[in-house]
Amino acid sequence: MDRVTFNDHLDLSRLVYGMWRLGDDADTSAGHIQNKISACLDQGITTMDQADIYGGYAAEEIMGNALTPELRNRIEIVTKCDIVAPAGRYADAKVKYYDTSRAHILASVDHSLRLMKIDHIDLLLIHRPDPLMDHHETGAALDDIVQSGKVRAVGVSNFRPYDWDLLQSGMKTKLVTNQIEISLLHHAPFTNGDIAFHQMNGQPPMAWSPLGGGALFDADNAKLRAALTQIGDAKGVDEAAVAIAWLLAHPSRILPVLGTNNLDRIKRIGDAAKVQIDRETWFDLYTHALGREVA
Numbered sequence: 001m002d003r004v005t006f007n008d009h010l011d012l013s014r015l016v017y018g019m020w021r022l023g024d025d026a027d028t029s030a031g032h033i034q035n036k037i038s039a040c041l042d043q044g045i046t047t048m049d050q051a052d053i054y055g056g057y058a059a060e061e062i063m064g065n066a067l068t069p070e071l072r073n074r075i076e077i078v079t080k081c082d083i084v085a086p087a088g089r090y091a092d093a094k095v096k097y098y099d100t101s102r103a104h105i106l107a108s109v110d111h112s113l114r115l116m117k118i119d120h121i122d123l124l125l126i127h128r129p130d131p132l133m134d135h136h137e138t139g140a141a142l143d144d145i146v147q148s149g150k151v152r153a154v155g156v157s158n159f160r161p162y163d164w165d166l167l168q169s170g171m172k173t174k175l176v177t178n179q180i181e182i183s184l185l186h187h188a189p190f191t192n193g194d195i196a197f198h199q200m201n202g203q204p205p206m207a208w209s210p211l212g213g214g215a216l217f218d219a220d221n222a223k224l225r226a227a228l229t230q231i232g233d234a235k236g237v238d239e240a241a242v243a244i245a246w247l248l249a250h251p252s253r254i255l256p257v258l259g260t261n262n263l264d265r266i267k268r269i270g271d272a273a274k275v276q277i278d279r280e281t282w283f284d285l286y287t288h289a290l291g292r293e294v295a
Helices: 030-041 059-066 102-116 135-148 161-168 194-200 212-217 219-235 239-248 269-274 279-290
Strands: 003-007 010-013 016-018 047-049 076-081 121-126 151-157 178-181 206-208 255-258
Touching: 010 076, 010 121, 016 030, 030 059, 059 102, 076 102, 102 121, 102 135, 121 135, 135 151, 135 161, 151 161, 151 206, 161 194, 178 194, 212 219, 212 239, 219 239, 219 279, 239 255, 239 269, 239 279
Parallel strands: 016 047, 016 255, 047 076, 076 121, 121 151, 151 178, 178 206, 206 255
Antiparallel strands: 003 010
8 A cells, every 4th residue: 555655753544544434333342443443454554534523522432442552553543623513522512613722722632632542643633624713823732732742743624725824824833734525526626726736735635525425326427437337347346446546546646535334345445556547547537527528
């Protein structure tokens, strides 16, 4: 499995296992979670993507209950903070909101460390842009948690380039990535400046919902799915692997984040790395996704 280096303290596997559905599984036992992580490790997938809000603020603890020292030493943990929703430990919140205050960030990091039973987070992301963000306060808090050793690197999620620049202007530490929605169905980032911005600055983006939340395989997208299936049949993989390989082919070094609770599907995540997408094939799939030829 290829790896992507972000700085002297962080490199991640090119494919990332997303744990946002971890708490939705009928089996959340330590043994079952360990089997999922082991299935990833068998393919060279070492990076696990979490967030404090996942599973109603329960997914981090579910993962933590399964982590042994040996497993922890073999993986990188990505998690996120700043969303406060009326659930879990924030059940009394009157409304869903974002909190990028220093106090909230520091408390969130400590919660995550405690729930996952770890001594550091490999990568912390600010989950959503906060329209009330004081970039000096937020930036200083992120600098401090890196300096403390509790977090190895920091980035953001769902930020536009101007949100990124605002936060970065209040920091000494370099932001390393932006986790945004990218897929054949959500391809706007390829042309709206989001990917170009990070590619220009050498910041590999992470892609959430890289299969369009499963909508890629709906009847409405039959022609696109047929094209994916044709390529997959020729390569000996399924259509999902081809859709992920389409993202991997982009020179910005996208890291797709794939989440499923099905062990058989987890074992096939790495198939995407076996597929090489040439330029003509890339544009053929893009044309199907657009529903028209490029201008």
